[in-house]
Every structure is written in structure tokens, then in C-alpha cells.
Amino acid sequence: MNQSVIQLHRPGQLQLSALPPLSLYIHLPWCLKKCPYCDFNSHEAKGEFPEQRYLDALRADLESSLPLIWGRSVHSVFIGGGTPSLFSPDAIDRLLSDVRALLRLEADTEITLEANPGTFEKDRFKAFREAGVTRLSVGVQSFDDRFLQALGRVHSADQARAALDEAARHFETFNIDLMYALPGQTLADLDRDLDIALGFNPPHLSVYHLTLEPNTYFAKFPPALPDEDLAYAMLDRITERTGQAGLSRYEVSAYARAGHRCFHNWNYWQFGDYLGIGAGAHGKLSFAHRVLRQVRWRDPQLYMDNALKGQPMASEEEVAPGELPFEFMLNALRLREGFPLALFNERTGLPLSRIMPALQQAEAKGWIERDLAQLRPTERGFDFLSDLQELFLPDEGS
Numbered sequence: 001m002n003q004s005v006i007q008l009h010r011p012g013q014l015q016l017s018a019l020p021p022l023s024l025y026i027h028l029p030w031c032l033k034k035c036p037y038c039d040f041n042s043h044e045a046k047g048e049f050p051e052q053r054y055l056d057a058l059r060a061d062l063e064s065s066l067p068l069i070w071g072r073s074v075h076s077v078f079i080g081g082g083t084p085s086l087f088s089p090d091a092i093d094r095l096l097s098d099v100r101a102l103l104r105l106e107a108d109t110e111i112t113l114e115a116n117p118g119t120f121e122k123d124r125f126k127a128f129r130e131a132g133v134t135r136l137s138v139g140v141q142s143f144d145d146r147f148l149q150a151l152g153r154v155h156s157a158d159q160a161r162a163a164l165d166e167a168a169r170h171f172e173t174f175n176i177d178l179m180y181a182l183p184g185q186t187l188a189d190l191d192r193d194l195d196i197a198l199g200f201n202p203p204h205l206s207v208y209h210l211t212l213e214p215n216t217y218f219a220k221f222p223p224a225l226p227d228e229d230l231a232y233a234m235l236d237r238i239t240e241r242t243g244q245a246g247l248s249r250y251e252v253s254a255y256a257r258a259g260h261r262c263f264h265n266w267n268y269w270q271f272g273d274y275l276g277i278g279a280g281a282h283g284k285l286s287f288a289h290r291v292l293r294q295v296r297w298r299d300p301q302l303y304m305d306n307a308l309k310g311q312p313m314a315s316e317e318e319v320a321p322g323e324l325p326f327e328f329m330l331n332a333l334r335l336r337e338g339f340p341l342a343l344f345n346e347r348t349g350l351p352l353s354r355i356m357p358a359l360q361q362a363e364a365k366g367w368i369e370r371d372l373a374q375l376r377p378t379e380r381g382f383d384f385l386s387d388l389q390e391l392f393l394p395d396e397g398s
Helices: 051-068 089-102 124-131 145-150 157-170 187-199 228-244 263-269 300-307 321-332 342-348 352-364 379-383 385-390
Strands: 022-028 073-081 104-115 135-141 173-180 204-209 248-251 254-256 273-278 282-287 290-296 313-318 368-370 374-377
Touching: 022 089, 022 263, 051 089, 051 273, 051 300, 073 089, 073 263, 089 104, 089 124, 104 124, 104 263, 124 157, 135 157, 145 157, 157 173, 173 187, 173 228, 187 228, 204 228, 228 248, 228 254, 248 263, 263 273, 263 321, 273 290, 321 342, 321 352, 321 385, 342 352, 352 368, 379 385
Parallel strands: 022 073, 022 273, 073 104, 104 135, 135 173, 173 204
Antiparallel strands: 204 254, 248 254, 273 282, 282 290, 290 313, 368 374
16 A cells, blocks of 8 residues: 555544445456447457456455455445456356455445446356346447447347346346447437337436547547437437336436436445456545545556555545545536535535535526535536536636
8 A cells, every 4th residue: 555544544634424335346457349439448358368367466456455444344346347247257256255255245235247248148147146246237339230330349239139138037137238329320210229228128227428538449530420409309318218118317327217226326426435446447435534546557467467466556646625526516416316415524524615606606507406405406407517517626726
């Protein structure tokens, strides 16, 4: 550890009344092929990849982090990537056994694994369930081979359907990941994707607007995308049709049936804590008087070499108090129901007065509504979410 645990517990500017729920994020960085829109830390698996050595590194990483989270229970585990389902069920079983051996998991801990239909084979999902995964998130993106090809996906529409049949058979809770505003997509195309997705009666649906992220193939060679008006019409259609199917929009991109919200992401959005292990993983940990950010080594080989020596961290820093209001609001305003006002002080250790001028501005613009206990974005605020969030950016020099 770059910072001693004793230093992290010394007095500071913040005063957190309680520590938030703790989640664990595990990054498995390999995939079959890098998608042209993807800006995640993912690396093409050229032939065999070092599955066992990477698991050794993850265990060493977790062991070196234990002093920072002594006495705390873990409420959710999320295995993301890359394409985690490239790892064998035996490897996932070993990984979760290591996690259970080192951490105290709550009895109802949600354990999510991201899966790609391109890695699907009969009984593979069943084996993940038997290894202890409780929730599968299947990266379908589209059920139309034209759009799958445009997105550089390695699976076909038929493989996506087969994977979801298997997911529904073995998991009480599973998520379908879709994208919209794809190159050349029309409202009729989107409706067909929604017909198929909703036909699986999914407990949870995540629907993301395709965006051109920096440092991606699409950023260098941008495809022609639907215009803003059509993209808004698509989002309205998604919200309308998911509502008719019994899924409620609880976050900007997330729709769920009652009892099937993703707790792990919910914890992020409420500015909860998460320990991030694995190549390039980010983490946020709270202490009584400070909030710590961590980033692991990004390159898988460099990460393994360093983690096995007990030095998984590429950088570690205390979040400046002036940055906390924006970081909190960036997350919490994504929630359709908003958040209890008391949560701001509880999660940042700062008084509500720190954001009062920005709240008054947001209210004057009709972007939020609040009472003495709760704050929530309005429909208009949800439509202008980026502008709303920007009101809470720190002043220069704060």
C-alpha cells in the first residue's frame, strides 16, 4: 500500500457519520475481439491467455487490500471486462472461492457476471450458476445481424437468442444489454429489437445510447448515426415499451421489474464504496475523514507482475473535498427517484450548504424538485441531465 492504513484514519476535513455499503468489482480484461466503440480496458485474447496466473494475481491483489476494509461486509460482486465469460466455469468457481475465503459476504450478496453470446456454449451458463454467480448480464446489443456486424460484435442474432434461452433457464435474475441509435437504425429496427428482447420476459434491461468515445476506432472513423431528434424518439419508445411490459425506469439506462434492480450499480449511483481489483480497475473507499480513489495497473502483464509482488496499485489519491459534491451528484442524479437529501452529508461528509446555490439554480430551471427529505430530477431534468450535473462542477481553485 502506498498510504498506510494509520494515515487514512487520521483526522481530516470530512466527517462521515457512517461508511456506505461496500461492493467488489473484479475486472477480467480479455475479449475475443475489441469492439470499435469500446473504450474499456479490454485486450484481444490471441490464443491462450494466462487464466491461472491472472487468478493468482487477483487473489494477491485482494489480500493486499484487506487492511483497508477490515470488518466490512461485501454486499455485491460484479465480474466485468473484457468478456468474463471467456474464463472457464472452473476459473470462476476458483475466483469466487478465493473471494469467499478472504471477504465477509452478506448472505444475499448479488454476484453478477458479464457474458457475451459469442462465448456461449451449452451448459456453460449453468456451470457459472453452480459456481455461485447469481445474476448474468448478457451483452446482446442488437438482435439484427446488420447492426451486430456494424458494431464489430463476434456473435450472431441466433447465438444471442440461444444464450438468452439458457440464461433464462438457469438464472432467476438476468440482464439484457441493448444499444440504440446505431449506424443506420430506424425506429422500426429498434421496435424489432425490443420485440425480441421483451419476448424473453427479462427481469432487467439495460439500454445504452451508442456514443463515440475518444481513443476508439469509431472516434477515428465515425459511422453515420441517427440524428438527435431520432435518438430522442428512440429513447421515448424504449421507455414507453418497457413500461408497458412491466419494467420501470429506475436509472438513466436501466429498466427493471420489482425486486430485480442491480444492487451493484445502485450502490455506485448512491455513491457507495467499491473495491476494484484486476487490470485497470478503479476503486473508491471511504474512511471517517476522507475518501480514497485507487487505480490498478492497466496492462494485464504489468498488473500480474506487480500484483503478485503485493503492489497492484498504479495510483492512489485522496479525493479533494471540493470535488466530492460533483462526484456525488454525477451519480445520484442518474436515479429516477432521486435520493434522500441526508445521503449527501452521509456519503461526502460535507454539509448540504455546499451544494445549495447549485440546487437553487437547478430548481429555477425546472430540472429538479425537492422537499425537506428527498430530491429528484424532473422529466425535463432527466432530458438535460448533463447540463444539470454540470451545475455541480467545482469552482476553479476549490
